[in-house]
Amino acid sequence: MAAIDAQPMIELRNLHRYFGATRAVDDVSFCVRRGQVFGYIGPNGAGKTTSMRILATLDLPTAGDALVDGFSVIDDPDRVRRRLGFMPDYFGTYANVNVWEYLDFFARAYQLDRRKRGEAIERVMDFTGLQVLADKPIDALSKGMKQRLCLGRALIHDPAVLVLDEPAAGLDPRARIELRELIRALAADGKAILISSHILTELAEICDVVGILERGRLLAVGTVEEIQQQGRRPQSMVQVRLLDDASALAQWLGMQPHVGQLRANGNAVSFQYAGDQPAQAALLRSMIEGDFRVVAFGAQRQTLEDVFMQVTQGLVQ
Amino acid sequence: MTAPTQSAAVLDSHSAVAAVPRRSALDRLLLWAGDHLNPILIKETRQALKSRQFLVTFALLLICGWAWTILGVAWIGPEIHYGAQGREMFAGYYFILAFPLLVIVPFSAFRSLTVEQEERTYELLSITTLGPRQIVSGKLGSAVLQMVVYLSALTPCLAFTYMLRGIDFPTILVILFYTVLASLALALVGLLLGTLTSQKHWQVVLSVVMIAGLLLALGVSYSVAMRVLSGPGVPVASVEFWQANAGFLTGYCGYFLLLFYAAAAQLTFASDNRSTRLRVTMLAQQLLFTGWMLWVWLGPASGENEVLLVFLSFVALHWFVMGALMTGESPELSPRVKRRLPQSFLGRMFLTWFNPGPGTGYVFAIAGMLAALALVLAAEPLQEALRLPVPVAPQAASSRLAFATISAFGVLAASYLTIYLGVGLLLIRLLRRVTRTTVVASLLIQVLLVLLGILVPTVVQWMSPDLRGASYSLLHITNPFWSAGQAVDRGSVSADTWTLLTIVPPIALIVFGLNLPGVARELRHVRIARPKRVAQEDAQLRALRSPPQPIRISPWDEVLPGQEDESP
Numbered sequence: 001m002a003a004i005d006a007q008p009m010i011e012l013r014n015l016h017r018y019f020g021a022t023r024a025v026d027d028v029s030f031c032v033r034r035g036q037v038f039g040y041i042g043p044n045g046a047g048k049t050t051s052m053r054i055l056a057t058l059d060l061p062t063a064g065d066a067l068v069d070g071f072s073v074i075d076d077p078d079r080v081r082r083r084l085g086f087m088p089d090y091f092g093t094y095a096n097v098n099v100w101e102y103l104d105f106f107a108r109a110y111q112l113d114r115r116k117r118g119e120a121i122e123r124v125m126d127f128t129g130l131q132v133l134a135d136k137p138i139d140a141l142s143k144g145m146k147q148r149l150c151l152g153r154a155l156i157h158d159p160a161v162l163v164l165d166e167p168a169a170g171l172d173p174r175a176r177i178e179l180r181e182l183i184r185a186l187a188a189d190g191k192a193i194l195i196s197s198h199i200l201t202e203l204a205e206i207c208d209v210v211g212i213l214e215r216g217r218l219l220a221v222g223t224v225e226e227i228q229q230q231g232r233r234p235q236s237m238v239q240v241r242l243l244d245d246a247s248a249l250a251q252w253l254g255m256q257p258h259v260g261q262l263r264a265n266g267n268a269v270s271f272q273y274a275g276d277q278p279a280q281a282a283l284l285r286s287m288i289e290g291d292f293r294v295v296a297f298g299a300q301r302q303t304l305e306d307v308f309m310q311v312t313q314g315l316v317q
Numbered sequence: 318m319t320a321p322t323q324s325a326a327v328l329d330s331h332s333a334v335a336a337v338p339r340r341s342a343l344d345r346l347l348l349w350a351g352d353h354l355n356p357i358l359i360k361e362t363r364q365a366l367k368s369r370q371f372l373v374t375f376a377l378l379l380i381c382g383w384a385w386t387i388l389g390v391a392w393i394g395p396e397i398h399y400g401a402q403g404r405e406m407f408a409g410y411y412f413i414l415a416f417p418l419l420v421i422v423p424f425s426a427f428r429s430l431t432v433e434q435e436e437r438t439y440e441l442l443s444i445t446t447l448g449p450r451q452i453v454s455g456k457l458g459s460a461v462l463q464m465v466v467y468l469s470a471l472t473p474c475l476a477f478t479y480m481l482r483g484i485d486f487p488t489i490l491v492i493l494f495y496t497v498l499a500s501l502a503l504a505l506v507g508l509l510l511g512t513l514t515s516q517k518h519w520q521v522v523l524s525v526v527m528i529a530g531l532l533l534a535l536g537v538s539y540s541v542a543m544r545v546l547s548g549p550g551v552p553v554a555s556v557e558f559w560q561a562n563a564g565f566l567t568g569y570c571g572y573f574l575l576l577f578y579a580a581a582a583q584l585t586f587a588s589d590n591r592s593t594r595l596r597v598t599m600l601a602q603q604l605l606f607t608g609w610m611l612w613v614w615l616g617p618a619s620g621e622n623e624v625l626l627v628f629l630s631f632v633a634l635h636w637f638v639m640g641a642l643m644t645g646e647s648p649e650l651s652p653r654v655k656r657r658l659p660q661s662f663l664g665r666m667f668l669t670w671f672n673p674g675p676g677t678g679y680v681f682a683i684a685g686m687l688a689a690l691a692l693v694l695a696a697e698p699l700q701e702a703l704r705l706p707v708p709v710a711p712q713a714a715s716s717r718l719a720f721a722t723i724s725a726f727g728v729l730a731a732s733y734l735t736i737y738l739g740v741g742l743l744l745i746r747l748l749r750r751v752t753r754t755t756v757v758a759s760l761l762i763q764v765l766l767v768l769l770g771i772l773v774p775t776v777v778q779w780m781s782p783d784l785r786g787a788s789y790s791l792l793h794i795t796n797p798f799w800s801a802g803q804a805v806d807r808g809s810v811s812a813d814t815w816t817l818l819t820i821v822p823p824i825a826l827i828v829f830g831l832n833l834p835g836v837a838r839e840l841r842h843v844r845i846a847r848p849k850r851v852a853q854e855d856a857q858l859r860a861l862r863s864p865p866q867p868i869r870i871s872p873w874d875e876v877l878p879g880q881e882d883e884s885p
Contacts, residue, residue, distance in 0.1 A: 057586065058440050058443070058444060060587055060588070069850075070850035071848075071850055071851065071854075072652075074588050074651065074652075075588055075651060075653040075848070076653070076848075076851060077586045077588070077589075078446065079851070081444050081445065081446055082446055086441075086444055088437075088440065088441075090437050092436065092437045092438045092440065092441045093436075093438070094360070094438055095364065096363070096364045096367035096368050097360070097363065097364060101363055105356055105359070105360040106441075106445065108356030108360075109356045109357075109442065109445035109446070109447045110445050110446050111446050111447075113352060114348070114351075114352050153441070157445075
């Protein structure tokens with residue numbers, strides 16, 4: 001049993017998916033473990049949705065494999081489907097069906113018996129806050145409510161793995177915050193979650209690990225800090241304020257190692273610094289020894305957005 | 318009942334057991350049915366009850382039924398009291414009922430799948446644990462339910478026609494029964510067409526084809542129903558009538574099952590086995606048809622060799638269509654399929670041909686045809702052994718087809734089948750190197766090949782002033798229908814037939830030989846072990862289904878059922 005617990009809930013193994021000459025997914029590999037939220041980020045057309053569709057057994061890879069709880073999406077899609085809840089970037093709702101009927105249908109489609117079905121519908125409605133809308137036609141729901149309903153549908157069979165493709169797209173700020181809380185609660189419940197989004201600040205708050213994808217290739221995987229370390233020196237945005245004009249300091253900094261993107265404005269200078277913290281301390285000491293009258297020195301950690309901009313090149317295919 | 322109330326009702330169904338000590342049998346039955354009915358049927362029934370299309374169709378059907386009742390009664394006038402006007406009234410009601418049954422229901426079935434693809438709900442449905450057969454049967458069940466509702470709406474009117482006299486109960490039943498069968502088959506064809514493509518432009522093309530086909534079917538059904546109504550009624554006392562119906566229903570069931578499995582195969586995940594079940598059905602169809610043929614040949618049409626000719630023609634056509642579809646399958650087997658390949662020597666020898674693959678499909682089709690031919694070749698010795706009577710009338714005896722002629726026809730039919738399917742398969746293999754080929758594309762290629770074989774010599778003959786108007790010649794050797802047909806045209810084996818028999822079967826052998834390397838490659842597939850994780854889960858599931866019994870370790874332990882013999 002220990003072996004089963006130790007195995008990743010999601011595993012992509014050298015996944016490739018080509019559409020003619022277009023390499024939508026090109027040799028992507030990563031793992032997501034139980035209770036982990038994996039943020040899948042990349043520009044449009046990077047291959048996020050394609051790889052998520054392969055995981056959800058909606059598409060087949062050209063080469064490689066994807067495993068859910070150790071089962072291959074190619075060879076055992078039936079076993080994968082029992083374990084996976086997929087929330088695509090579209091609603092997929094039926095006409096002339098209300099919220100309760102929609103959830104009841106999917107609970108039946110996942111072959112839940114009467115007792116489990118009742119419990120599942122109640123659990124999901126309770127979790128997504130849809131009880132009050134149970135008899136409302138789906139067509140009449142707001143976008144946020146439809147997103148909740150789709151999340152509820154993905155959760156109806158209590159899957160161990162969730163794949164959420166742009167779940168926050170088009171939601172208002174309140175709905176986004178609520179969705180974020182729902183996702184954190186699901187992760188705390190032990191579910192492995194793969195989530196894609198364009199809103200990087202949000203992903204940074206809920207993801208344990210992120211993967212940056214561009215033109216089908218996975219450029220970086222890990223925590224934001226780990227990605228900063230991967231292949232590049234850690235980057236920080238440093239701001240220095242002097243008592244007098246900062247142009248001389250800017251000139252001096254231009255000659256120092258690891259300094260980039262210098263910007264001087266009056267008696268303030270900001271620049272990107274690729275050195276670690278001891279190097280920052282040494283730099284400050286050098287400034288003071290160089291008779292620069294420093295009144296403020298601050299280094300800001302990079303955000304996910306900074307890392308994303310740094311790792312990707314804005315290439316599209 | 319509102320949805321939350323429904324939800325509460327479902328949730329409370331168990332807690333309510335305490336409050337309501339006993340449920341009525343009907344309640345229990347309804348609860349059981351609610352749990353076991355196909356989810357798609359339940360969902361689509363809920364949707365249909367709220368849909369405008371269903372309500373409008375149902376209302377129109379009722380209005381038309383009532384309007385025809387009033388108009389018909391007014392038209393008949395006082396004669397209604399002593400005349401027999403049931404047939405005319407029934408014809409009107411049939412005209413009203415056949416439209417929803419033969420057009421609306423099948424087209425709704427087709428649209429229900431295409432709409433799912435358009436709205437992308439099909440993707441969500443396909444990743445549930447519902448299997449493809451459950452999806453098809455759910456959609457089909459929904460069509461049946463619509464049919465039942467439409468039928469029940471006009472049932473009082475149909476009963477009314479019986480009371481008007483002029484039409485008997487069996488005629489009404491037979492017409493309705495066959496209309497329902499036609500509706501069901503058309504709904505299944507609609508579902509199959511709905512699975513063929515998810516691209517919008519092809520769906521539009523298929524919609525047009527579907528509507529045209531349904532209107533044609535409606536026209537045919539009107540004409541057949543009118544012919545039955547204008548006759549003396551169905552001959553229920555005739556044994557031949559029931560035999561013919563039984564024969565038809567056997568064929569209907571076989572092809573219905575085949576269409577059902579074909580639709581399900583279209584929805585099956587690409588790595589799964591889509592073919593074996595279909596091949597088993599094809600074989601069952603051939604066995605059923607062979608059984609009927611034998612029964613007819615030995616019984617009602619004793620000694621009539623034309624029966625054998627019909628049998629061979631049908632089998633050749635059947636295996637051409639099935640072979641054309643099978644040769645479009647992918648030659649690669651997924652690890653999932655390889656896990657279940659036959660292992661034993663006998664299993665590999667006889668069951669390998671049921672494995673998916675174009676080569677095995679090609680051999681399977683030819684084997685089916687050859688089995689039918691072997692049966693026909695054995696017919697003459699069988700006839701002599703059984704001392705079957707031959708037709709007494711001299712003209713019948715002279716017109717009777719000789720076994721040699723039928724055998725020549727069978728050999729030519731089998732040879733042409735081998736050649737066309739084989740050449741088609743070689744072309745498909747070549748095509749597969751540059752592009753992806755589907756089963757439908759393969760069928761088109763095979764049909765196109767046969768059309769070329771017929772049209773090219775025909776055009777050459779038309780364009781040549783010397784040959785124009787000439788009868789069969791070896792120019793038409795590529796025309797399988799005319800070539801095989803001329804073998805039986807002249808009653809005995811003609812010189813042309815002998816020439817064909819010396820040319821066509823050797824070519825068939827060459828084409829078969831050219832395909833053998835491809836077939837051999839497919840035969841090399843062997844069973845592979847299940848992945849460790851799958852075996853692990855299977856073991857867990859088995860343990861859950863039959864938990865291990867505690868073992869008695871002392872004489873004082875309780876004796877468990879099945880362990881009595883172990884007690885001292």
